[in-house]
Amino acid sequence: NPYEVNVDSNPTLKKCYELLSKTSRSFAMVIKQLHPELKDVVMIFYLILRALDTVEDDMSIDSKIKIPLLRNFHEKLLLKDWTFDGNADTEKDKCVLVEFDQILKIYHTFKPEYKEVLSDITLKMGNGMADYILDDNFNLNGVETVKDYDLYCHYVAGLVGEGLTRLMVLAGFAKESLLKDPNDMRLMESMGLFLQKVNITRDYYEDLLDKRSFWPKEIWSKYAENLKDLHEPENVDNGVYCLNELVLNALSHVTDVLNYLSSINEQTSYQFCCIPQVMAIATMSLIFNNKDILSKVNIKIRKSETCYLILKSRTFKGTLEIFDYYLKSIKSRLQVEDPNYLKLNIQIAKIQQYM
């Protein structure tokens, strides 16, 4: 296989795996265990998107620089040794941009079919991110409607689901219908949206401190005049109701996620897809009804819980049991006072029909 490269004999590849470990704990773990056919491709896909996201996230880059950089980022993939040193020193993942030439070196060794997927998704994601950057001095970029919320999540996560699905289908590890059947195409979108919505819901306070927010106004405006009011202790009840409505919204993707997982037929790809999803449902259970979300950062499931989930999710049956466990936990904590009590009950019951 002329495309195969090996870390021991390739210092550039070794450097890229170091960048992966530096920028993610959970993705590094699931990527390193992937089948050799996809491992390096997905690792480089991750680093390219991590670089793009590091441009998007850096509030110190002037939008006159940021917007064209996001829109044209895919063109950098045609170059041999592009790097970018314009991030603030506080950006924790800036190393992927400073060493982007190393990423490019490995990218250029891939076969054209794989490069095409990575480049196409980079083009679409960069342009989508740029659409959500507000110009000049107005920093608080808002997501207005629930439809906007889904579209933003499509750009930053649904597209990742599409790209990964295309790679797995090319490798023969996933059913082609996931890409072609109009009924099945929603499933790969939901894989990304479920992860992204749990992340956005959890990161309310972290993003507020960064002067950003992705909670859709159509939802939070039912509970407060301004989004930041939900942080005030006197509004804690409304804050929790609002948080729970975002949980309800994310729950709408769960049956799609389970259907998607049932059509992956290669074990390492299954674990790669499944582990982030079981961590997301565990996180969802942790944040449900949890007022700490409104005033604390870094609310994460414990290492020991993650370890248990990784072991148990190796089979589809184990995965279903995990989802069932957390859904029951959420259900047991529903409060009749919650304006979405009935809807949450119905949504959970719908998913449980699957178990």
Ligand code: PS7
């Ligand atoms: C290519 C593995 C498996 C069909 C960097 C994986 C940020 C939630 O809050 O870093 O910014 O720190 O915790 C990953 C579908 C995307 C969606 C998206 C690329 C699953 C750039 C992940 C990941 C599709 C935009 C990480 C969506 O959150 O966020 C590869 C199937 C990157 C997946 C971002 C978020 C990912 C995310 P924060 P995190």
Ligand code: MN
């Ligand atoms: Mn993160």
Ligand code: MN
């Ligand atoms: Mn981002």
Ligand code: MN
């Ligand atoms: Mn980010």
Ligand code: MN
């Ligand atoms: Mn972040």
Ligand code: MN
């Ligand atoms: Mn986040």
